Amino acid sequence: MEPVLQTRKISKYFYEPEKFQVLKQIDLTVNRGEFLCLMGKSGCGKSTLMYVLSTMDTDYEGELEIAGENLKGKSQNYLSAFRNKHIGFIFQFHYLLPEFTALQNVMLPALKLGRYSRAEIESRAYDKLKILGVADQALKISSKLSGGQQQRVAIARALINDPDIIMGDEPTGNLDSYNSNLVFDILQELTHTYRQTIIAVTHDEDFANRSDRVVEMSDGRIIRGDNGNASPPHLV
Amino acid sequence: MTPVVEIAWTHIVSKPKQTIVAMLGVTFGIGMFIALVSLMTGLNQFTEDVTMTSSPDIHIYHDITRERQSILEEMNPGGINVVHHQKPKAETPKLRNALQIVENIRKDPRVSGVAPTLSSQVFYNYGPVQLNGQILGVDILEEDKLFDIRSRLKSGKLEDLKSNPDGILVGTGLARKLNAATGDRVVITTPEGYTMTLKILGTFQMGIGAVDNVRAYANIATVQTILQQDQTYITDINIKVHDRQKAKAIAPEYEALFHYKAEDWETANATFLTGVTIRNIITWSVSVTLLIVAGFGIYNILTMTIYNKMKDIAILKAMGFAGTDVRMIFMFQSLVIGFAGGLMGLIIGYLLSWLISKAPFEGGDIVSLDHFPVNFDPMYYVIGIVFGVLTTAFAGYTPSRKASRVDPIEIIRGQ
Numbered sequence: 001m002e003p004v005l006q007t008r009k010i011s012k013y014f015y016e017p018e019k020f021q022v023l024k025q026i027d028l029t030v031n032r033g034e035f036l037c038l039m040g041k042s043g044c045g046k047s048t049l050m051y052v053l054s055t056m057d058t059d060y061e062g063e064l065e066i067a068g069e070n071l072k073g074k075s076q077n078y079l080s081a082f083r084n085k086h087i088g089f090i091f092q093f094h095y096l097l098p099e100f101t102a103l104q105n106v107m108l109p110a111l112k113l114g115r116y117s118r119a120e121i122e123s124r125a126y127d128k129l130k131i132l133g134v135a136d137q138a139l140k141i142s143s144k145l146s147g148g149q150q151q152r153v154a155i156a157r158a159l160i161n162d163p164d165i166i167m168g169d170e171p172t173g174n175l176d177s178y179n180s181n182l183v184f185d186i187l188q189e190l191t192h193t194y195r196q197t198i199i200a201v202t203h204d205e206d207f208a209n210r211s212d213r214v215v216e217m218s219d220g221r222i223i224r225g226d227n228g229n230a231s232p233p234h235l236v
Numbered sequence: 237m238t239p240v241v242e243i244a245w246t247h248i249v250s251k252p253k254q255t256i257v258a259m260l261g262v263t264f265g266i267g268m269f270i271a272l273v274s275l276m277t278g279l280n281q282f283t284e285d286v287t288m289t290s291s292p293d294i295h296i297y298h299d300i301t302r303e304r305q306s307i308l309e310e311m312n313p314g315g316i317n318v319v320h321h322q323k324p325k326a327e328t329p330k331l332r333n334a335l336q337i338v339e340n341i342r343k344d345p346r347v348s349g350v351a352p353t354l355s356s357q358v359f360y361n362y363g364p365v366q367l368n369g370q371i372l373g374v375d376i377l378e379e380d381k382l383f384d385i386r387s388r389l390k391s392g393k394l395e396d397l398k399s400n401p402d403g404i405l406v407g408t409g410l411a412r413k414l415n416a417a418t419g420d421r422v423v424i425t426t427p428e429g430y431t432m433t434l435k436i437l438g439t440f441q442m443g444i445g446a447v448d449n450v451r452a453y454a455n456i457a458t459v460q461t462i463l464q465q466d467q468t469y470i471t472d473i474n475i476k477v478h479d480r481q482k483a484k485a486i487a488p489e490y491e492a493l494f495h496y497k498a499e500d501w502e503t504a505n506a507t508f509l510t511g512v513t514i515r516n517i518i519t520w521s522v523s524v525t526l527l528i529v530a531g532f533g534i535y536n537i538l539t540m541t542i543y544n545k546m547k548d549i550a551i552l553k554a555m556g557f558a559g560t561d562v563r564m565i566f567m568f569q570s571l572v573i574g575f576a577g578g579l580m581g582l583i584i585g586y587l588l589s590w591l592i593s594k595a596p597f598e599g600g601d602i603v604s605l606d607h608f609p610v611n612f613d614p615m616y617y618v619i620g621i622v623f624g625v626l627t628t629a630f631a632g633y634t635p636s637r638k639a640s641r642v643d644p645i646e647i648i649r650g651q
Contacts, residue, residue: 051645056554077558084556091648095551097243099250104242109555111239157555169648 004164004197005030010052010062012045022048023060024220030165033195035188037208040217047169049217050201054087054167055079067164084113088158090200092170095154096142102129102153103138110160121160128156132186148179155186159196166190168200172207184210240561243552244568247541254537255573261533262577262628263584266620269523270585273616275592275608276519280512282609286443289383291504292351292474293483296337296490299497300327334470337494341475346486349476351378354459354469360452361423362414369410369450371424373459376405382476385440385453391418392438401458403437409449411439424462432462443605527623530577531631534570538635542566549639550647559640566636567629574628578621585620586612 005028012023022045030036038046051057052064055071058079064071067086071079088109096105106125110116116124129135132152137145142153151171158166171187172180184207190196191212200211208214216224248255306319331337334352341350354373359366376397380386386394390408397403406416416422418436425431434454442448454462460469475490477483483500490498502509542549549562593610 047649051649054554056645077560080553080556080558080561082556083554087556089551089554091551091554093547095547095554095648097246097548097551099246104246108239108243108552111242112556112561 001031003029004032004067005053005199006063006065007053008063008065010049010060010064012048012052012057012060022220023052026062026220026222028053028215028222030197030199032164032197033191035191035198035212036200037211037214038199038201038217039203039205039208039214042203044217045220046201046217050167050169050199053199054089055083084109085161086164088161088163088166090151090154090158090166090168090171092173096145096150096157098141098143100142101139102134102142102145102149102156105142105153106157106160109157113161115161125156125160128159129153131159132156148175148182151175151179151183152186155183159190165197165199168198168202170202170204171200172204173202180204180207240557240564241568244565244572247545247565248569248572251541254541258534258537258573259577259580261530262527262574262624263580265526265530265627266578266581266624267584267588268526269623270582270616270620271588271592272519272523273619274585274589274610274612276515277613277616278593278609278611280515281611282605283508284512287505287508288501289388289442290444290447291501292382293477293480293501294475294487294490294498295501295504296331296473296475296494296496296498297471298327298329298331300324300329329471330465330468331470331473331496333468334473335468338470338473340493341473341490344486346477346479346482347475348478349378349381351375351382351474352456352470352472353379353474354456354463354465354471356459356463357427358452358462359425359427360410360414361425366425367410367413369452371404371452371454371459371462373454373456375456376453379453379474382474383442388440388442390439390441392436394438396437397453397455400435400437401455402432402434403454404434404458405438405440405453406436407448407451408439408441409445410452411436413449426462428464430462430464434458527627530624531627534573534628534631535635538566538570538632539638541569542635542639545639546642546647549642550644553642553644554648562642563636563640566639567632570628570632570636571625574625574632575621577628578624581624582617582620585617 007026007028010023010026011021014020014022026049038050040046048057052060055064055066056079058076062072069082071082074082096102097108100108103122103125106128107121110121110124111118126135126138129138132155134149134152134156137149137153142150145153168187172183175183187198187200188210191198200207202208214225215222301324304325306317306322308317308319338350338352341347351374356371358369358371360369376385376394380394389405392405397405404422406414406422411417414422416436418438420436421433422436423431423433440448440453456470457467460467463469477486480501484502487498487500487503552562553559589610589612592608595608597605597608
């Protein structure tokens with residue numbers, strides 16, 4: 001199994017309102033093609049961990065390695081370019097740029113990366129929208145789409161640069177059960193068909209239980225599911 | 237189009253009202269700047285031209301009111317001498333060796349024209365009424381080189397005066413007062429009582445009442461005759477130099493060389509030049525204020541836009557746009573607003589200036605004007621657009637920098 005993301009002893013502190021260790025010596029390895037869910041009660045540090053893994057939060061101790069590259073201490077500009085190339089995001093709120101069409105939203109990260117010509121990017125964006133079943137909405141202004149459609153466009157956008165990892169913060173948190181299932185099925189298909197690595201933060205047990213691997217956190221520590229050895233649930 | 241430009245452009249066109257309001261701020265700022273500067277510099281230029289027509293670059297004359305050394309001082313040099321109410325000596329305003337001085341000055345390479353003249357107070361007799369005036373004895377062709385009289389002639393020809401010993405050219409205002417036209421005769425009397433009949437060969441209009449209402453030109457010999465003086469009697473030497481700005485430096489040289497008062501145009505027109513300076517200060521301070529107000533408008537609108545676009549900025553950063561990209565997006569917007577608003581401002585400014593230049597304005601007897609003088613120098617349009625773009629760049633800088641520093645996690649998790 002090929003690890004795509006590895007952490008070594010990641011710790012993080014919050015200083016407001018008082019010093020508080022939110023992540024304690026996290027060691028985590030994620031393999032290519034895994035659909036991993038980060039679970040835990042609110043305040044356990046799962047979202048904080050995901051934002052550290054996403055490279056957007058750089059204020060941590062320890063080592064973070066994604067796609068074989070150690071990212072500790074890199075500049076913000078470097079990390080921006082790195083995210084553009086290696087990481088796709090799906091958020092609870094879809095965060096499409098409201099003035100742009102669905103197609104333009106999907107194309108933007110690729111235009112930023114500049115690996116392909118505009119025409120190629122457009123056809124690739126159509127392909128992604130087709131996979132997500134929203135190709136017919138491509139030319140609509142994104143703010144005119146329904147919540148489920150927007151989230152699917154957002155997933156297409158996350159996929160456009162063929163990222164090593166897709167990260168989702170409660171990707172179905174804002175959807176009704178029908179769309180929730182739909183999005184989950186899509187994510188599952190992505191991992192099974194395209195070997196897409198997905199890390200999602202969720203507190204939805206159904207969602208988590210249907211994924212490949214659940215990593216449960218409590219008080220800043222991983223208490224279940226670290227390093228791929230699905231250990232039986234044990235309580236501290 | 238790079239994605240940065242594409243995003244900025246979409247922001248601009250998706251909120252047309254907001255964009256137009258921001259642009260209008262710049263448009264009015266620059267439009268008013270252009271109109272104000274065009275009118276003010278037009279007025280300045282006009283008054284300067286008019287003033288220059290009546291004052292030479294350097295004027296050499298015998299200043300008979302000048303303080304002179306008292307006899308007491310000559311007898312007791314270095315002592316404490318007090319002389320009350322010293323009167324000037326009975327001197328004639330004649331410049332000695334005037335023609336020699338003229339020849340010397342003519343050799344100076346900095347000088348482009350020298351005209352010896354003599355002037356006298358005269359009365360123009362209009363029936364029983366005597367009008368006070370002034371008669372200038374000139375070599376009219378030399379005088380023309382200095383003051384461009386030919387283009388100011390309303391009737392008659394310069395050459396006619398040259399060949400006619402008892403002819404004069406009179407100002408239009410004076411001709412009107414005398415109810416006389418070209419070809420008529422007019423009787424003049426000097427303060428000394430000498431009377432002579434002269435023929436009006438033409439009329440001229442300098443554009444200033446102070447000149448046109450009193451002045452007449454005659455040949456040097458004619459005025460010498462009126463004054464009953466010999467052929468060397470010259471009271472003034474007018475000089476034109478190649479570079480008018482150097483007049484102030486050249487005048488003292490002549491004063492030291494010829495021992496007569498040499499006055500440059502800046503000194504002679506000091507009050508007028510103060511007026512120009514004050515007008516310029518007002519124009520520029522009002523214009524800059526207008527542009528700064530427009531800048532604040534852009535600052536406000538951009539700050540609002542960025543506040544509304546926090547989520548967009550966060551997602552752009554998450555997708556891999558760097559802080560500089562985000563800054564460029566908003567800088568681009570403010571520069572487009574500044575440039576487009578500025579261009580519209582130039583057009584508005586041009587139209588306003590054009591309207592002003594067509595507006596009727598009665599200068600009365602003081603200056604001959606029928607509409608406002610407006611300066612259409614393209615220089616001010618260049619300054620206007622550069623100023624406009626600079627202002628918007630400054631106004632856009634702070635909000636754009638703020639946008640580039642948005643922490644995406646804070647926005648995304650804050651939901």
